[in-house]
Amino acid sequence: MPDDLDALFRLHHRELRQFAYRDLRCSDGAGDVVQDTFLRYATVLNRPDAPGLIANPRAFLWRIATNILRDHRARLRRRGFHARIEDCAETQADPRPGADQHIEARQRLARLRMALAELPPDCRTALLLSRLDGRGHHEIARCLGISVSMVSKHIMRALRHCLRRLAAA
Template sequence: MDALFRDYSEDLRRYAYRRLRDREAAADLTQEAFLRYVASRQHERSDARASQFFLWRIAGNLIVDLVRRERRQGRTLPLEHAAMLADAAPLADRSLIARQDFAALKTALDGLPRKTRAALLLNRVEGLTHAEIATRLSISPSMVSKHIMKALRVCLLSLESSDA
């Protein structure tokens, strides 16, 4: 674990600093990422490359959480910070994780019953209301809600299982 910290802590801190533009927050975030990594016990069964990817994913999630928390507390981000968070060229680990998440979601969506999948996609992709979806699928609005909740639950479980 000590070697992992020595190998990646500086790179992880720089990564966090590029996103947050705050040295103190980047240092805190780096420590928090390592603490969460150790707490996950992932290091007991991973090789160095997998550990690096997992650490970067933890850090990315912590950055998003921090930005959301600051937004909720009424702090706004300068425009240049928002541009940094929406990186035009994601790092290789983010691309790999995104592809894995996409594959897991696609498999989950493909396994859903037709109306459940349709209700979710009509709502989340096309932006239709529950009433509009109910009319299209010839079901009640409350049934639309149930279909959407079921689909979201299945998608969430598929993402959680792809992380393991």
């Protein structure tokens, strides 16, 4: 008997899953429907009057799956629609930053500008070309007329300086 059930599963699980997915639009839910379908089928096979009871196993599986989906829809109607919190979060909370966040961001920006102004010109230029313009170390070295190694040192010095200034505030 398990061999017959295994063979039926291999033959029909994909089409039953697609059928359930079209109804539910949920891959996990469709898999659950298929599992429940074969579980109910196996329960019927274990009944004493099972031999000869199922003339067309495929049609019987489809009938079970259809009934499971019908029961699922009826349960949803009785319970009503329950939205997931993730789906509602955008409509309930304003995702834009608040006034306090704007003020804090402006203060951080002002501190960063001051920290950048304190840097030597080559150091500041190397950092800005790297971080804002997205240029590579070789290109920055050509622009400033310095070695690639010196570009790395300038950028690291600028980053350390800016981090210290921002952390101190």
